[in-house]
Amino acid sequence: MQHFDILIVGGGMAGATAALAMSKLNVDYKIGVVEAFTPKDKTHPSFDDRSIALAHQSVCYLKELGLFEPSWSFAQAIKQVHVSDRGHFGKTDIHHQDYQCDALGYVVEVSPYGAFLHQQLKDAGVTLFCPATIETLTQTLDAVELTLNTGQAIAAKLMVIADGAQSPTRALLKLNFNSVAYEQGALIANVKVQGGHNGQAFERFTEHGPMALLPMSDSRYSLVWCMENSQLAQYQHMDAEQFIEKLHNAFGYRAGLFTQVGMRASYPLVLGRVEKVVHHRCLLIGNAAHAIHPIAGQGFNLGLRDIQCLVELLANPSQAQIGDYHFTRRYELLREQDINTVMTLTDSLVRLFSNSSRLMALGRSCGLFAMALSSRLKAPLAKQLMGHVIKGNR
Missing domain, CATH: 3.30.9.10 (D-Amino Acid Oxidase, subunit A, domain 2)
Incomplete structure (x- = not known):
């Protein structure tokens, strides 16, 4: 069995970025990434690339x-x-x-950016299991132990789940994803x-x-x-x-x-959120943890702040033993306010502008018109779009 300090399940945008951010810390963590799909070897965008x-x-x-x-x-x-x-x-x-x-x-166009991130993973010395999926998952007192479809057995003190909105790993842990369509x-x-x-x-x-x-x-x-x-x-x-x-x-x-x-x-x-963003020696980031309406373009940015928070905790491991209850609970508390705020504001924005009431329409128009006249009134919307939000007290 191969042993890691941190194992990231999902090597997409969120998972690869998390692994690279961790690899740049002044702490010598042994990091592994399990990814189901081999990324396209592509460095130039095409007309149809998603972004x-x-x-x-x-x-x-x-x-x-x-x-x-x-x-x-x-x-x-x-x-x-x-x-x-x-x-x-x-x-x-x-x-x-x-x-x-x-x-x-x-x-940013996802396909060429994803190829760039995976090249960076190779250069950073992160162990990449790709293509590979999880066959079995066992949580012990001190580790999470996995067997992969390739036959490899691996274990980690902390497992970071970043395998997307339909997360099969979340399903293995029997974590409910509460969503409203x-x-x-x-x-x-x-x-x-x-x-x-x-x-x-x-x-x-x-x-x-x-x-x-x-x-x-x-x-x-x-x-x-x-x-x-x-x-x-x-x-x-x-x-x-x-x-x-x-x-x-x-x-x-x-x-x-x-x-x-x-x-x-x-x-x-859908508007959705996992019932708990942490489990024993596990935590969830990105789309595996939350789903929001795309209109404000905040989905990946919210996930990136998950990564920032986690990496800040890992930068000072003396706060708690990596992956134990105190560590994962700290992450959960730190992320709660930002996630709640973004989900509420995004949902409120969609519902406010979907209302056909003439009175509501007049109120919306007056609000937008006032923002056009006043930089002070416009500032909260601008800060939200730019990602400058309160991330929680540390």
Whole structure:
């Protein structure tokens, strides 16, 4: 049996970043990663690559770790965010210059970034079991012991679960994931815009559901279009010309003229959270721990703050024995406020703008209009988008 201090299950964005952050500590931890899928050997983006939004705070942290470069061909700065409510007068803009930063955040394409992270794992000396899945899991007093489908037996003082929203490891531990389904799903695609986007992002609320456009390289936008579940299949499979027409009808022409759309995919929208983010010598991070609406682009950023919190605890192991009850309980308490805040604010935003009441619409418009006139009123929204939130008392 191979023994580790920390074993991370899931080598995707969250798991790989967690392993690399831990490897850079001044503590000599033995770290292993179990990942089910071999990453694509890819360093250049394609038209249809999926993307994630990195808030300003996340970018700063990844830069400190040497895991982000603004000059990458698969990274695009968000210079401005335009927020509007379709059919109503309220709107506001958030500019990077108002907050003394080069960008409010960046949009990064997942496939080439994932290949970069896995190359970094090899260079960092992290033991990678890939492709591999867990066959059995046993929790003892001092360790978590696993057997993999490859026949290997491994054990760790602490197991970090980062294998995504459908986490099979969470299921092995019989941890319930409490979720409430929205009445909508999300359609995602990349669209090209004539004349470029100049780093501008859009959050647009319509009577049929929220929409977001995030700037990408090569004059593309990453589109997140929330709509009734009954419409998803129709919009996903209609021809490109008709889809672009429907998109303009719903969004308008504020972003410019859309000229091309790539492959479309869809997924259900839920608000969800694991019943406990810790278990005996185990803790959960990222999508394995929580699921939020994508409209504000906060999903990966919330997971990245899980990683920051965990790494800060690991940097000072004298606080508690790694992986024991006091260690995992400390993590749970530190993450509670941030997770609660982001989940509540995101859900409230979606429900507020989904309400068809004329009185509510007037209130929304007045609120957005007031933000446009007052930087003080706009600041809380800007700070949330940039990821500068209270993470808990240490």
